[in-house]
Amino acid sequence: DGGITQSPKYLFRKEGQNVTLSCEQNLNHDAMYWYRQDPGQGLRLIYYSQIVNDFQKGDIAEGYSVSREKKESFPLTVTSAQKNPTAFYLCASSPPGQQVLNTEAFFGQGTRLTVV
Amino acid sequence: GQQVMQIPQYQHVQEGEDFTTYCNSSTTLSNIQWYKQRPGGHPVFLIQLVKSGEVKKQKRLTFQFGEAKKNSSLHITATQTTDVGTYFCAGSGTYKYIFGTGTRLKVLA
Numbered sequence: 001d002g003g004i005t006q007s008p009k010y011l012f013r014k015e016g017q018n019v020t021l022s023c024e025q026n027l028n029h030d031a032m033y034w035y036r037q038d039p040g041q042g043l044r045l046i047y048y049s050q051i052v053n054d055f056q057k058g059d060i061a062e063g064y065s066v067s068r069e070k071k072e073s074f075p076l077t078v079t080s081a082q083k084n085p086t087a088f089y090l091c092a093s094s095p096p097g098q099q100v101l102n103t104e105a106f107f108g109q110g111t112r113l114t115v116v
Numbered sequence: 117g118q119q120v121m122q123i124p125q126y127q128h129v130q131e132g133e134d135f136t137t138y139c140n141s142s143t144t145l146s147n148i149q150w151y152k153q154r155p156g157g158h159p160v161f162l163i164q165l166v167k168s169g170e171v172k173k174q175k176r177l178t179f180q181f182g183e184a185k186k187n188s189s190l191h192i193t194a195t196q197t198t199d200v201g202t203y204f205c206a207g208s209g210t211y212k213y214i215f216g217t218g219t220r221l222k223v224l225a
Binding site (some may be wrong): 031033035040041042043045048050056058073093094101102104105106107108109110 | 122125145147149151157158159160161164166204206208211212213214215216217218220
């Protein structure tokens with residue numbers, strides 16, 4: 001079955017540690033995205049990538065880093081520089097790498113990160 | 117930068133009542149998409165509107181795109197408990213989706 005997979009579902013991290021969230025898709029999509037969602041809040045864009053080996057900062061990139069070495073993978077690292085990392089992280093993908101997006105975004109199940 | 121706001125932020129309705137959420141963009145949109153996120157789940161695509169003044173229906177859900185392509189609405193007729201969740205609109209920015217702030221709907225049985 002085609003889809004987008006995030007792992008792990010729940011993640012606990014000690015303050016001061018870096019942690020990497022996995023996102024893999026087998027939909028052959030060019031574009032991938034990372035969003036952060038806080039309780040009762042909307043989706044805020046962290047990073048996005050339109051093509052392999054290229055990515056752009058979103059609205060809240062500070063304290064995060066990404067890589068796009070393979071089309072199907074877009075891991076997100078939450079660094080110790082991120083002041084409030086506890087949140088629900090959602091990865092998404094969409095087919096095109098075009099300027100105007102006219103297809104839907106497919107989301108993974110999300111990773112709930114808690115800093116202890 | 118481009119912003120997409122939604123109102124209301126929260127809405128509690130009795131089962132059987134109607135519900136409407138409104139989406140407003142600071143700039144003209146090429147298209148508007150709507151997503152539903154169930155509690156504890158992830159956003160799932162509902163529909164896309166492209167044309168000015170477009171209206172689309174999915175059973176009890178009616179979606180509308182404004183004439184100026186800067187606003188949109190989602191109306192649910194006779195809500196059911198299965199409608200519970202957060203509804204997001206999303207506009208297309210340059211190479212990315214700009215999501216609205218969302219409206220959380222609670223349906224009381």
